Amino acid sequence: MAAISHILERGAEGATLGQRIWKSRIDYLFLIPGMLVFGAFIFWPMIASFYYSTLDWTGFGAHSEFIGLANYAELLNDEFFYSAFKRSFLFMLATVPFQMIVGLMLAIVLNNKFLKLATVFRAMIFLPVVSPVAVIAIVMVLMLSPFNGPINGFLIETHLVSRAVDLLGSPQMVLWTLAGIFVWKWTGITLVYWLAALQTVPDELYEAAKLDGVKTWQVIMHIVLPIVAPFAVVIGLISAISALNVFPLIQATTQGGPFFSSEVMEVYIFRTAFAPSSGQFPRLGYASAAGVIFGLSIMALTILQVIAVRRVRRKEAENV
Template identity: 45%
Template sequence: MTVLEAHSAAQRRVGGWYQRTTGRWCYVFLLPALVLTAMFTFYPMVMSWVYSTMDWSGFNNDMTFVGLGNYRELLGDGMFWSALGRSMIFVLVGTPLRVGLALVVAVILNSQVMRLSVAFRTLFFLPVMASASIIGVVMTFVLSPNNGPANSVLVGTGLADSPVGFLSDPKIAIWTALLVHTWKNFGITMIYWLAALQTVPAEYYEAARIDGAGWAKLARHITMPILLPFALIIIVLTAKENLHAFAIIQAMTRGGPYFSTQVTEIFIYRTAFAADEAGGVPRLGYASAAGCFFGTVTLLFALVQLWGARRVAETRRELRRARGDVA
């Protein structure tokens, strides 16, 4: 063996040892994150399903196995289904409202002739950065019938004869919460649309304009077909987010008045930790069953989101091929 061959063999041995050592150190550095994830994510998920089969208050050691008894009770619980129906209001009404308005605003702000578009994007996105709890508390003052700015304007301009109970009237409290929740998270949906709009090749518009196409034909034949896969995933993301309105509702109404804003998450919280507010006894096992059921509903949205993400990836590959970026 020559000196050169010996040197090459030594380098290979050192290189192999270095790669093996580096791989092991990666697992060492990942270990703290894996432990924390197991403790605060996987373990609670598994135990939620375990507790859902128990009759347990959560405050003592008296735990009785009831199997699917909690789920059978849940199916006949009118309070739970009413809460789930209110959550569906946020999905079925709030999602198209937010997605549609955000698309219109995104199209306007995406226009190259729109001045100060960056400033307007920032203004629309600012509420997203604020805490939902803080916004909820602030809105209770803004919408208060006692010298709240909103009612002062309505009464002062003659639009209302008396202060409106935005959060105290059971008929309109849920719609007030929905509008506040939509306003607070409007910016993130707008950003989704802006990102989707910027994937539309500019040369498509230029070629269509040369052929005499107006804005309506551009939208119908170019923009909308390309945005359709993105629209699916944006709708699913918005619907999933609308299912989780706990923080803002808890801060504004705590599920009242008369349970009119009690969505599923508020129902679960009250059943598990604040049942005394409704004159009952905490039932962590029953609340876990409600949470597992609600989590399954959310999982269905996540599966649709996964399918939509694949469609978006396929559409982007097709666009690259059409532009000659991919052979």
């Protein structure tokens, strides 16, 4: 009888969805501003992009022609599209592992409560994160210059190279150079994520390991890493999405050059829509189709990582 009365009470509390919404109407009122912003800047652009992808439209003027999926069919035969698409995910694979490993190593070192000036080192590592991308791009172009850049000067003086290396002008090296700049800029935010994950390790485990005479590397391998491992999936997802949104850095440094060797998907979409090559007209509809495909790819990556997070949590629950 007690169970039946409890069920009846739950049904009375929320008999219908409308009643539950009305009961929490004040709470939902506070969600309206955020929903309006989400709809205006995220939901509507997604719908508009798909609509524009079905048009043959330059983006200038009102004249446009509905062509269905012709833009998507043309993309399948566009070598520049495939190269930019592959380059985007190659850039992600080149940066995310280094970013996560370096960030974790720094977090383990700076999480030590007895380390002097730990907060100062944290601030120094995080400083590039809050620095404007445009400023970083200009500074890096000057520092990496093959003519009078200090980095090339150092390499020549230390006899590591015999002549200046054009790190941002070489088709073979430009993408890896940009990857290094990206890792340097964003490792600070990954450090913050790992520091938050390390706070979940109970202090009692450190104290017990110290009393048992366990070495530091053993504590890290057998205590710290198993506890923070589930956070790696979430941190990896955030880092991967960040690595795929690298337009500001590349546009401010190389603009996709030289010879399109650093053109990722975002730069390709921008070039097609607003800054086409000489002799061509802007193609906003075609660029929108490329954006839709790229967006769906990122969405698929996100879904896969969400599934991975759920599986990790499920295994943790089973072990408990």
